[in-house]
Amino acid sequence: MSAVSAVPAPPRMQCRDVTVRFGGVVAVNSVSLSIPPASIVGLVGPNGAGKSTLFSVLSGLARPNAGEVEFDGTDVTGTSAQHRARLGLARTFQHPEVFSGLTVREHITLAHRISTRRSRIWSDMVTARGFRRAGQEEVERVDSLLEGLRLSRVAAQPVAALSLGMTRLVEIARALAANPTVLLLDEPSSGLDAQETAQVVEVFRLAVERRGVSLLLVEHDMSMVLGLCDYVHVLDFGVKIASGTPDEIRADPAVRAAYLGEEQAPEQGEVTS
Amino acid sequence: MLGYIFAGIALGSIYAIAASGLVITYISSGVLNFAFGSMAYFLARFYYFLNTQEHWGAVPSVIVAVGLAGPGLGAFLYLVLFRYLRMASSLIKIVSTIGVSVALPPAASLFFGGQTITTAPGLSPTPERVYTIFGAVASLDEIIAFACVLAVVIIGTLVLRLTGVGLRVRAMVDTPALTSLSGVNPSVISVGVWMVSTTLAGLAGVLAAPSTGLTPDGMTALMASAFAALVAARLRSLPAAVGVAMGMGILTDVIQKYLPVNSSLTNAILTSIPFFVIAAFLIIYLAFSRQVNEAASTGGALDHAIRPQGGSAAMAKSSASAAVVAARSGWSPYMLGPVVIIAIVALLPILLSGYWLTLLGTGLAFAVIFLSFTMVVGEGGMIWLCQASFAAIGAIGTAQLATSHGMNPLAAVLIAALIATPAGVVIGLLTIRLGNLYVALVTLTFGLLADTLIFTRNIFYQQGLGVPVTRPAFLVSDRNFAYFALAVFIVISLIVVNLRRSTTGLALAAVRYSEPGARTIGLSVLSMKLLVAAIATFVAALGGGLLALNLQSAVPTSYSTFTGLIWLAVLVTVGVRSITAAVLAGVAFTLLPGVFQTYLPAAWGNVPTLLFGLGAVLVAINPDGQVAVNARQFQSLIVRLAERRNRRSGTGPPDPAPAGGTPPPGLAGLVGKATR
Numbered sequence: 001m002s003a004v005s006a007v008p009a010p011p012r013m014q015c016r017d018v019t020v021r022f023g024g025v026v027a028v029n030s031v032s033l034s035i036p037p038a039s040i041v042g043l044v045g046p047n048g049a050g051k052s053t054l055f056s057v058l059s060g061l062a063r064p065n066a067g068e069v070e071f072d073g074t075d076v077t078g079t080s081a082q083h084r085a086r087l088g089l090a091r092t093f094q095h096p097e098v099f100s101g102l103t104v105r106e107h108i109t110l111a112h113r114i115s116t117r118r119s120r121i122w123s124d125m126v127t128a129r130g131f132r133r134a135g136q137e138e139v140e141r142v143d144s145l146l147e148g149l150r151l152s153r154v155a156a157q158p159v160a161a162l163s164l165g166m167t168r169l170v171e172i173a174r175a176l177a178a179n180p181t182v183l184l185l186d187e188p189s190s191g192l193d194a195q196e197t198a199q200v201v202e203v204f205r206l207a208v209e210r211r212g213v214s215l216l217l218v219e220h221d222m223s224m225v226l227g228l229c230d231y232v233h234v235l236d237f238g239v240k241i242a243s244g245t246p247d248e249i250r251a252d253p254a255v256r257a258a259y260l261g262e263e264q265a266p267e268q269g270e271v272t273s
Numbered sequence: 274m275l276g277y278i279f280a281g282i283a284l285g286s287i288y289a290i291a292a293s294g295l296v297i298t299y300i301s302s303g304v305l306n307f308a309f310g311s312m313a314y315f316l317a318r319f320y321y322f323l324n325t326q327e328h329w330g331a332v333p334s335v336i337v338a339v340g341l342a343g344p345g346l347g348a349f350l351y352l353v354l355f356r357y358l359r360m361a362s363s364l365i366k367i368v369s370t371i372g373v374s375v376a377l378p379p380a381a382s383l384f385f386g387g388q389t390i391t392t393a394p395g396l397s398p399t400p401e402r403v404y405t406i407f408g409a410v411a412s413l414d415e416i417i418a419f420a421c422v423l424a425v426v427i428i429g430t431l432v433l434r435l436t437g438v439g440l441r442v443r444a445m446v447d448t449p450a451l452t453s454l455s456g457v458n459p460s461v462i463s464v465g466v467w468m469v470s471t472t473l474a475g476l477a478g479v480l481a482a483p484s485t486g487l488t489p490d491g492m493t494a495l496m497a498s499a500f501a502a503l504v505a506a507r508l509r510s511l512p513a514a515v516g517v518a519m520g521m522g523i524l525t526d527v528i529q530k531y532l533p534v535n536s537s538l539t540n541a542i543l544t545s546i547p548f549f550v551i552a553a554f555l556i557i558y559l560a561f562s563r564q565v566n567e568a569a570s571t572g573g574a575l576d577h578a579i580r581p582q583g584g585s586a587a588m589a590k591s592s593a594s595a596a597v598v599a600a601r602s603g604w605s606p607y608m609l610g611p612v613v614i615i616a617i618v619a620l621l622p623i624l625l626s627g628y629w630l631t632l633l634g635t636g637l638a639f640a641v642i643f644l645s646f647t648m649v650v651g652e653g654g655m656i657w658l659c660q661a662s663f664a665a666i667g668a669i670g671t672a673q674l675a676t677s678h679g680m681n682p683l684a685a686v687l688i689a690a691l692i693a694t695p696a697g698v699v700i701g702l703l704t705i706r707l708g709n710l711y712v713a714l715v716t717l718t719f720g721l722l723a724d725t726l727i728f729t730r731n732i733f734y735q736q737g738l739g740v741p742v743t744r745p746a747f748l749v750s751d752r753n754f755a756y757f758a759l760a761v762f763i764v765i766s767l768i769v770v771n772l773r774r775s776t777t778g779l780a781l782a783a784v785r786y787s788e789p790g791a792r793t794i795g796l797s798v799l800s801m802k803l804l805v806a807a808i809a810t811f812v813a814a815l816g817g818g819l820l821a822l823n824l825q826s827a828v829p830t831s832y833s834t835f836t837g838l839i840w841l842a843v844l845v846t847v848g849v850r851s852i853t854a855a856v857l858a859g860v861a862f863t864l865l866p867g868v869f870q871t872y873l874p875a876a877w878g879n880v881p882t883l884l885f886g887l888g889a890v891l892v893a894i895n896p897d898g899q900v901a902v903n904a905r906q907f908q909s910l911i912v913r914l915a916e917r918r919n920r921r922s923g924t925g926p927p928d929p930a931p932a933g934g935t936p937p938p939g940l941a942g943l944v945g946k947a948t949r
Contacts, residue, residue: 059793085795097790099783110779111794117776118795122804124775131771171790178794 010073012037012214013058013089013182018067020053020238027053029238030067035182038212040204042229042246044219046258049235051218052094055186058216059091060084071182086118090180092171094187094218100160104151104170107159108142109134111177142177148203149173164191172200176207182214183207189221197221201228222259226250234258275409277526283415285522286422287481291499292506292514293425294473299508301445301466304358304366305710307717308350308373310496312471313478314489315377316343320479321393321487322385331396339475347471351464354890359463363709367656368845369890375842376886378489379879387879393482418480425473426515442466490724490835494544497718501547504714505554521550537730544725548718555703555715611853615763618856622755628871630751632863634823637758640859642816643844644765644852645809650841651850652773653805654785655705656713657697659720661837663810664817665829666693666723669733671818672740672827682745686818690811697810698803705802720834728829739828742821758819762859765812766852772808781805839882846888 014034020027028050035041043051056062058069060081069077071087090111099107113120116138120129146152149169154162159170168191175183185204189197201224207213219225225232226246234242234249236258242249249255291309299305306312320338323329329337350373358366397413404411433439444452445462453459477499478492485491499514501521506513525546532539618637625633642664649657670689674680680688700719704712727733733740748754772778783791784801791798821827843862848854866881873880 061789061792080797081789081792082795082797085793089793091793093789097787097793099786099790101786102779102782106779106782110776110783113776114780114795120776121780121796121801122777124777125768125772128771129775131774174790174794 009036011035011070013069013071013216015054015058015064015069016067018054018057018064018069020050020057020062021065026238028057028064028235031233031235031238031240032067033216033233033240033243035214035216036231037181037214038208039230040208040215040217040228042217042219042225042232043235044222044225044232045235048237050238051235052186053238054235055091055184055218059089059184085114085178088179088181089184090175090178090182091184092168092175092186092188094190096164096167096171098159098167098170098174101158103156103158104162104173105142105146105155107170107174108145108177109138111174112138112141112179115178145173145177148206150199165193165196168192169196169200172203176203176213179211180213182216184216184218186218187220188217189219189224197224204228274527274530275407276411277530278523279406279409279411279415281523281526282519283412283418283522284484284525285519286418287477287495288498288502288518288522289422289515290425290473290480291477291495292502292518293429293511294470294477295496295499295503296506296508296511296514297466298355298470299503300511301442302355302359302463304355304370305503305508305714306470307367307370307496307713308377309470309474309499310493311374311377311489312346312350312474313481313495314487314492315346315381315478316471316475317393317478317482317487317492318381318385318390320475321390321482324394326386331394335396335479339472339479343472343475344468346475347468348464350471351467355467356460356463364650364654364656365892367709367713368841368892371656371658371838372842372845372886372889372892374489374493374886375839375889376883379883379886382879383876383883387876390487393487395483396479414480414483421476421480422515422519429511438462438465490833493717493835494721494725497721498547500714500718501550501554504551504711507558508710517550521546541726545722548722551715551718552703555707555711559703559706611766611851614853615759615766615856618860619756619759621860622752622759629864629867630755631823632867633860634751634755634758635820636860636863637755637762637856638816638819638823638859639840639862640762640816640856641758641765641819642813642840643855643858644762644769645811645813645816646841646844646849647769647852647855648805648812649809650845652769652778652781652785653802653809654781655709655802655806656716656841657806657809658713658717658837658841659700659723659834660809660813661832661834661840662720662723662728663693663697663813664820664837665728665827665832666696667814667817668821668827668832669728669740669829670814671821672733672742675742676740682742682822686815686822689818690814693814694807694811697806701803701806702799705799705806717834720837724833728832733827733829737828737830739821739826741826742824744822744825748822754823758823761815761819762856765815766855770852777804839885842885842889845892846885 011034014032016032017030018028018032019030031050031054033041033043043054045051053062057064057067060069060076060079060083064077067077068075071084071089076084076087099110102110123129143152146155149172151166151169151173154166159167162170168188172185172188175185188200188204192200204215204217205228208215217225217229226249229246232243232246232249233240234252234255241254241258242252244252291313295306295309316338319342320334323334323338324331354369354373358369361369395414396417402413404413404416433443441452441457442462442465444455444457445459477495481492481495485495498521499518502514502518505517525543529539529543532542621633622630642660645660645663646657649655649660667686667689670692671682671685674685674688675682700716701712704715744754748757772781780791780796781801781804783794783796784798788798791801817832824831840862844855844858847858847861862885866878869877869881
């Protein structure tokens with residue numbers, strides 16, 4: 001994918017100087033990053049680098065000790081996860097947080113309804129919708145998502161019965177069904193086989209190209225990140241040690257040190273281009 | 274003044290013993306023992322049996338009843354129940370300990386006799402010896418209580434800090450998985466902890482019996498007071514729990530000095546102290562901590578990784594068992610089952626008469642109350658233990674409006690239910706954000722508070738007769754009333770079924786299974802759960818009003834919180850997520866004891882309650898309840914028969930998956946991640 005253009009489009013989402021402490025441990029130390037529109041941003045780093053913690057802060061499940069989070073130009077630092085979801089933020093989890101008793105189709109239907117016809121959560125109680133069939137437009141949208149992630153075959157099965165890889169696909173489908181503008185993906189390819197990985201990569205590309213979704217991707221698979229992302233940030237021990245285009249990251253000595261444990265210890269700091 | 278402090282220290286000591294017994298099992302096995310009060314009752318009742326009925330001395334009685342029977346009961350309960358609970362979700366833990374708490378009192382009356390006990394002796398010989406310390410009077414019982422708590426604290430600290438056993442216990446509290454990897458058998462430690470805890474329950478029970486009364490209700494109230502200390506200690510810190518318990522005891526006795534003697538106000542203030550302690554600490558936690566629940570559920574990173582998804586995922590898996598769920602919107606042939614059952618129940622008023630018809634009407638009113646559990650437990654995934662109080666509010670509200678204010682009785686039922694609803698919402702607001710365990714704790718305490726504070730007031734109580742309620746003219750016959758109650762039940766059932774199958778139901782299920790997942794698709798956990806809490810409160814109060822109409826009087830004591838625990842046990846035994854289960858449970862709850870009372874010796878009168886308690890215990894093994902299990906077996910039988918026929922005729926498509934709906938998943942389905 002081509003490098004991100006230099007046109008300074010306002011970022012869809014960004015965080016500034018976010019710091020999270022757990023007792024005495026600083027899990028995330030003054031990290032800033034931004035997610036431009038219709039782009040794929042990667043967030044990499046060794047285990048324990050603070051990637052998932054940063055994700056919790058971005059999605060509103062945890063509050064930072066310091067720093068701000070902005071979504072579409074408004075400060076959302078103090079707002080709840082559900083509020084951010086309504087603004088157009090969706091995410092997946094490293095350990096999938098699915099609704100194990102609901103079917104695959106129900107996951108997608110629910111997310112779709114919440115984003116399009118939110119009032120139905122309350123109005124359905126009095127309109128006896130439970131005894132009627134779902135609307136045609138909704139069925140089509142849900143079917144297309146099921147098709148896109150090759151989940152049609154298991155659409156009627158409860159998610160508890162699915163493999164980890166399938167569960168991850170369900171979570172991705174659920175996130176996409178919410179029609180997000182920004183999608184945070186926490187290790188989407190772990191637990192997927194090569195074919196499934198290729199398939200989700202394709203889905204991500206389509207989401208960015210056709211729907212203008214911005215992605216922030218936490219991944220262990222360096223080759224996937226460097227191949228897919230427009231821009232990459234590297235965390236190590238809660239500190240951002242590098243950021244830049246995939247080519248810059250490949251050449252960065254600090255990243256090599258963090259990943260390969262090379263001798264030359266570069267000065268800790270941003271190696272931004 | 275000093276005399277009040279001595280009495281307060283004695284009371285605080287009893288609370289502290291109870292609180293330590295609760296904390297150690299909570300931190301070592303993750304089970305908050307709602308059966309603690311019943312264990313205390315059982316062992317104290319055994320002490321009374323030995324000491325008073327069999328004329329043993331106090332010392333041998335306490336050695337046998339507390340020192341031997343205590344560990345024995347603890348070991349027994351651990352082996353048959355608690356060891357299965359470690360990995361269970363918090364809801365299953367709560368429900369099965371409630372099952373124990375329901376089963377133990379009837380077991381006690383089976384073993385030790387069912388007579389009512391007006392005064393229970395303490396440990397000291399009568400007449401009680403009295404000592405003068407610093408010019409104030411302290412009774413021997415008070416000194417014994419204080420000595421006991423000192424012994425518990427000192428021995429506990431020494432064992433935990435200095436011995437190898439203590440080290441292993443502390444290691445297991447931190448991470449059972451790693452401890453077992455290091456060659457220690459966690460179940461040996463667990464059984465030890467449960468034995469100690471049950472012994473403490475017995476000790477607290479024996480010490481408390483003279484003042485609280487030797488009844489299950491009295492002991493449940495004792496447990497609720499200890500819960501207050503536990504909440505203040507955030508369920509984990511033993512020293513904090515002991516400290517707060519002592520403080521509460523001293524506060525309770527010292528303020529008596531400043532309150533009028535023998536006034537109802539004094540009594541009200543004293544009994545509500547634990548509740549206010551809980552409320553105060555909850556408000557502090559909600560106000561000053563950013564994420565109470567989150568912090569509690571996160572825990573150590575390592576333990577989080579090791580924990581196999583709280584066992585709930587595994588259970589959901591076995592319960593859903595890969596069955597294919599047909600479209601849950603629109604009509605499906607699987608709705609026929611409940612229709613058939615309800616049709617059969619609808620025939621009963623014609624077949625029964627007299628006594629049995631009255632029981633049936635009562636049972637159908639109970640079925641309505643049970644639907645409130647179906648809502649709040651089955652759909653909301655929360656354990657509310659004060660539905661009985663809501664039913665009582667409905668009943669006494671109906672009586673007040675209809676009898677004292679001349680309102681149409683049916684309108685009174687409806688309005689009383691509307692009046693009760695805000696109570697449920699307020700409790701929900703206070704507790705839901707703190708997680709399932711706090712919901713159960715607080716609702717239990719609220720129920721007990723309402724029992725003593727509101728329902729004993731003479732304006733409602735009327736010397737035990739209750740305020741009379743007259744049925745409207747067209748409902749005077751029991752047959753008509755039974756049909757009316759059934760009609761109300763069917764209307765509410767339709768509402769419940771619609772809700773379950775609509776977007777609202779999907780959203781509720783989402784909240785139940787995964788709170789982070791639900792929040793990140795834009796659902797507010799609090800408002801979804803408040804919604805079910807409000808509906809359930811309304812339904813419970815409506816059922817309470819119906820029950821008052823049926824009995825033609827609103828007797829508040831028949832809605833005691835402990836009775837409410839039995840109701841929950843009954844419904845959970847039959848199935849907590851199904852409409853059919855609610856109606857069957859309601860009818861069984863009244864007809865079964867009726868059968869026992871009519872056809873079996875009087876001593877067997879407690880057996881149904883015992884059975885219901887045991888049934889609730891079984892959810893640890895089989896979370897769906899009996900109706901769901903049988904329905905599933907029946908459905909798979911039909912599917913198999915249909916497949917065989919298809920294969921023979923060769924027409925049916927070779928569908929690899931059985932086509933059919935799953936029955937609603939039961940408790941297994943309600944468990945999201947095990948949040949504590």
